[in-house]
Amino acid sequence: MGYVPRTGWQDTYDLDMSRRLPPGVTPLCVLVTGVLAGGLLHGGSAHAHADPSRPSAAERGPATLVQESATARLRADGSLSDVAGLSKSNVWAVGQEDVWEAWQNRGVITHWNGSAWTELGIRNDASGAGHLRSVAIASPREIWAVGDAHDGLPYVVRGDGSVFDRISVPEFGSGDWLGGVAAAPGRTVAVGARRGKPLIATVTAKGWTVTAGKTAGTLYGVTPAGKGDSWAVGDGDGEPLIMKVSGGTAKPVKIPDIPGGFLRDVTAEGAKKAVAVGGVYHDDGGIAPLVLSWNGRRWSRARLPDRPAELYGVTGDGKGHFWASGHDPGTPGQAFLLRGGAAGWKAVRGKAAGGSRTVRLLAVTHVGDLTMAVGHVVDARDRYTDVVERFQPGATRAAATGRTGRDTGPAAR
Template sequence: MDIPRASARVTLAVAISVVTVPVAGLTIGAGTVQAAPAQWRVVKGATLGPDGSALIDVTATGPRDAWAVGYGCGREKAESCPAIARWNGTQWKSATMPAYRLPAGYDSDLNHFTAVSAASAHDVWAVGNGLNVRVGHWNGRSWSMYRPFGKDGTKSLSDVGIGRGRVWFTGSLNEIGDRAVVLSWSGSAGFTREYTHKGSLAALSARPGTGEIWAVGSQKTGPLVVRGTERGGRVRWEESRTPAIPEGQLNQVRAIGANDVWAVGQIGNPYDWSDFKPLVLHFDGKSWSQVPLPVAKGRITGLTADASGNIWVSGVDPSHPKQVLFMRYVQGAWTTSYGPKLGLPVRHATISGIPGSSGMWAVGRIAGDSEDSEKDFILRYG
């Protein structure tokens, strides 16, 4: 990966006045006086492909085990280049999957992975799209591969989450992405279509230890949030009302507790990234509210919680194009910081906490040397 190595610590000072605003039972600060010194550093990744690469999602089960997925080629050649890498506590290595060996032997019906989720080092799920949709499951010894839609190439999957006794998936039932679907997998029952809705669903979160599922995306009127509640083996689905935000789109969701759910994304024309405004919504158990932010432009593409339960988001800020935007919510206020300079503009960044530590992983993609090429990056905090 041809990305300059950065120092482990980069000191940032951001002068922003504090504005504390009560929002739906929370005290939300719109900014901080000074950002804490950044502790993000570049970590060498695995060799994913011969012609550029990108990472789209990351998950960790502990300090010695993490997974990142994406594709191992540039956008212009984004065919049959699925990529998955694993952290073994010392380094990132390409994770061999059935028929996905580099540089030859790609499976012709799978172009890239879009999401990964892990309950443990022996229970990892990844989803990918191409001519067909593929779902992969790692049991600690080998991969099993599934086609939830058979050989129907008009459908796609966007995210995967592991819940209580089931694995959940969001996706689309058509090529234009305006017919959202939620699937579940429960072993012997295979894949079940649970819910459909007009619009798109980009991500989901299964609240730990419960039968509650949250899925987010967008529809013609703005943000789309769907809630599923399992009782007696059946799931009741309903759309959860959000504030009226025209052109609002949600990319990630995180369910911390019954009265603490977060969703992030952006506001703006999806075909004009330069004019996006970052968007954060919070659910307090009764209603969703828009949360004030210290950054005026950009988009948020990652969301996680650290070991102390503090919310972290990652994304793109056009005022710092070659650095990943990070914002942390602690004690009623947001702290803004930026990762090390990556040499080229950041296009996407997602984030995951590392269980059993105070650390975090962030992965994504930056622009390559030409318009149609990209490069992946991996950052570590703490």
């Protein structure tokens, strides 16, 4: 399928899938209710093939945080790679099913309406999306997703909320790879790699502009940064890479010297505030979490809790508060996020469930008072189940997590 970058979290993700899973997956539904005190979420959890039960009214007050862990109910061996929301009842997520089948895995687009997940198909899907990696919302009627196709080309999808179509981009060639997409009205930017160099694809009313950077690197995440600009992040030559995208061009910017570092996602609040997340490889093979912050003048490294962790996704609320999703190898069975702002960054966790399992939250979005993170759970038999973590302060009701059914109209597969 051509060149696919294999650095950073992708190495870890591929290692998780290095052995074929047994057939069949039991969906995970876990409910954890707890209190956020000093950044630590305490609570209980249980496995069940059912919708979550009603949470108890624990510790009502401004510090209360209710966590619900459930599933969008993808088919066997499913994982959600990205999530984006306009409101608590309008959230889109993408990923893949049958992750072990390199030539038969299937890209997934699914929608949360506040009470249930509904999966939508792609109408003109001749070759088939293998893995949809990123989703972005320009408006309620303009949703974009990018990923891999089984024909060896990047996969670009555009939809209006009811139907989705694959978009043909003649400027792409075999071996080009896309890992992230950002959208605003009138302008969409996708990023990835072309023969080991950063790839930037921009579409406006004038059409597509596709260019590759001059230095080595791969871009995984991108976000609008005001006035038609965007930030794109990824890996350079053994260090993190941040590029400023303006028009159809992109240039690396100066960041702290961090050997062994990498970045996987970025979010911005206008031109003067942005946060990028990733990790730093240590000599012993461990990974330390990495957060870089932009203050309108320079990028600086944030101080984080002193323990290993991998960060994959980041989001903000537009008011200077941020959430980063990831994985803590010290407590692999727990949901793990970092919550940050002017006062620093603290961990948010769920209580570990029984049995051997690994939870990876690959992306996160924040709308209203809802923080939603998505990813997958790997059990002791290496079976994958998609996971959706919902955090809300003082929530009193657990929303249903079953899907209302698959579309049967022209958009269905």
